Amino acid sequence: MSETNKANKLPRHPMPEQEPRVRARNFDEVPFGYPPETARLEAGRCLRCKKPKCVEGCPVNVKIPEFVGLIADGDFLAAAHKLKETNALPAVCGRVCPQESQCEARCVLGKKGEPVAIGRLERFAADYERAQAEMELPKIAAASGRKVAVVGAGPAGLTVAGDLVKLGHQVTIFEALHKAGGVLVYGIPEFRLPKAIVQAEVDYLKALGVEVVTSHVVGRLETVAELLERFDACFIGTGAGLPVFMKLEGENLNGVYSANEYLTRSNLMKAYRFPEYDTPIVKGRKVATFGGGNVAMDASRTALRLGAEKSYIVYRRSEAEMPARNEEIHHAKEEGVELVLLANPLRLLGDDRGWLTGVECIRMELGEPDESGRRRPVPIEGSEFVLEVDTAVVAIGNGPNPLVPSTTPGLETNRWGNIEASLETGATSLSGVFAGGDIVTGAATVIEAMGAGKKAAVAMHEYLGSR
Numbered sequence: 001m002s003e004t005n006k007a008n009k010l011p012r013h014p015m016p017e018q019e020p021r022v023r024a025r026n027f028d029e030v031p032f033g034y035p036p037e038t039a040r041l042e043a044g045r046c047l048r049c050k051k052p053k054c055v056e057g058c059p060v061n062v063k064i065p066e067f068v069g070l071i072a073d074g075d076f077l078a079a080a081h082k083l084k085e086t087n088a089l090p091a092v093c094g095r096v097c098p099q100e101s102q103c104e105a106r107c108v109l110g111k112k113g114e115p116v117a118i119g120r121l122e123r124f125a126a127d128y129e130r131a132q133a134e135m136e137l138p139k140i141a142a143a144s145g146r147k148v149a150v151v152g153a154g155p156a157g158l159t160v161a162g163d164l165v166k167l168g169h170q171v172t173i174f175e176a177l178h179k180a181g182g183v184l185v186y187g188i189p190e191f192r193l194p195k196a197i198v199q200a201e202v203d204y205l206k207a208l209g210v211e212v213v214t215s216h217v218v219g220r221l222e223t224v225a226e227l228l229e230r231f232d233a234c235f236i237g238t239g240a241g242l243p244v245f246m247k248l249e250g251e252n253l254n255g256v257y258s259a260n261e262y263l264t265r266s267n268l269m270k271a272y273r274f275p276e277y278d279t280p281i282v283k284g285r286k287v288a289t290f291g292g293g294n295v296a297m298d299a300s301r302t303a304l305r306l307g308a309e310k311s312y313i314v315y316r317r318s319e320a321e322m323p324a325r326n327e328e329i330h331h332a333k334e335e336g337v338e339l340v341l342l343a344n345p346l347r348l349l350g351d352d353r354g355w356l357t358g359v360e361c362i363r364m365e366l367g368e369p370d371e372s373g374r375r376r377p378v379p380i381e382g383s384e385f386v387l388e389v390d391t392a393v394v395a396i397g398n399g400p401n402p403l404v405p406s407t408t409p410g411l412e413t414n415r416w417g418n419i420e421a422s423l424e425t426g427a428t429s430l431s432g433v434f435a436g437g438d439i440v441t442g443a444a445t446v447i448e449a450m451g452a453g454k455k456a457a458v459a460m461h462e463y464l465g466s467r
Helices: 003-009 036-043 064-072 076-084 090-096 118-132 155-166 195-208 259-267 294-305 326-335 446-465
Strands: 147-151 170-174 211-213 233-236 256-258 286-290 310-315 338-341 343-350 356-369 375-379 385-388 391-394 433-435
Touching: 036 064, 036 118, 064 076, 064 118, 076 090, 076 118, 090 118, 090 195, 090 446, 147 155, 155 170, 155 195, 155 233, 155 446, 195 211, 233 446, 256 259, 259 294, 259 391, 286 294, 294 310, 294 326, 294 391, 310 343, 356 391, 433 446
Parallel strands: 147 170, 147 233, 170 211, 233 433, 256 391, 286 310, 286 391, 310 338
Antiparallel strands: 343 356, 356 375, 356 385
16 A cells, blocks of 8 residues: 555544533633644654645745654654744644645645645644743844834734844834734634734744834834834835725614724733723624624624624625635534525614614525626525624725825825735835735735745845845
């Protein structure tokens, strides 16, 4: 029997996790992670291909067969160090990256069976290193004398900072919020990505020499032009944090939130621990979330943990067309989130005091595919119905943060407000100014933003060397 066939006979190892009815009422992380013996068994399924396709599927080019092989050999710390050669945030990526459509989608074993659980192994190695408190710092190049400003401490900004500081440049990150992490701290809930893990990754970058300045709003306290008076280059990674609404009647009723506000109040500002943290939030009895992506799953699952009796997701297509990760949909359904599919909101209803009481929806059917490749939802005439809710969360997407582009003359943007930048180098229309992540591409994945940061770091290093 070939090695491939032998590996295919071995089942992919699940991660132990909290029981659904228990976890739906707490904010603790859902999966517990692999124990060491399970991690070695799962890593042992890897064929260690000579020409690994999985690496091609990783936006930050993690040396996957090498770190997985080290886990299989029981050298867990070495595996973590191998990961960090190309990925500054492995504990984050192991939790929130869509591996099923990237590295794992290219795994040879996936052709006839289940791919190696690369993401789970990445999480294991990073968590093991953190638990051992044996952080190993890589060699830092000699000081270049060049200074770089990074605007935004999200995945793109953290990545470009980590790469440039290792190349000998002095890097300062300016973050508008009071915590570094961007969407990792304000957008992704504690039960998916504990904030202590994000902080540990930020602390690692600080240990490398990156300076992080929080509560510093570039575009208000100072402009990019003013930063360039003190720094040799600037990277803009301010993300896509502008809420998008549906422009429906009743959206200004009390009890209606953008997903951005709803999740930021809970995640970054700890509203779920009110009054210990002085951040109030409406704890709805019946909550409807509009949308079908990962953010919608996060909001609907958060509603349950805040005490909702009913948490609905209203989505205009079928479950098969949902852009959310299969794992997130699965967890949401397990916990009791109800999917109201092939339905679209028409207007929000309220009482005479201005509080939300319900949402009028219409049934949909799927027609021909649209430009996204998904079948276009078409309203069914006369199928209107009312869903009784007291809280609604709009999770249909976000726009680019407009503050820095609007205060930076000469910085070209597209018709949606995204910064025009090379997808290969991050170079913008202004000399010495680079950009990457959601502010350039629109809302995408954490790992794609990190990939943009890595590409920009290479180009910025070349630019700084030529000055």
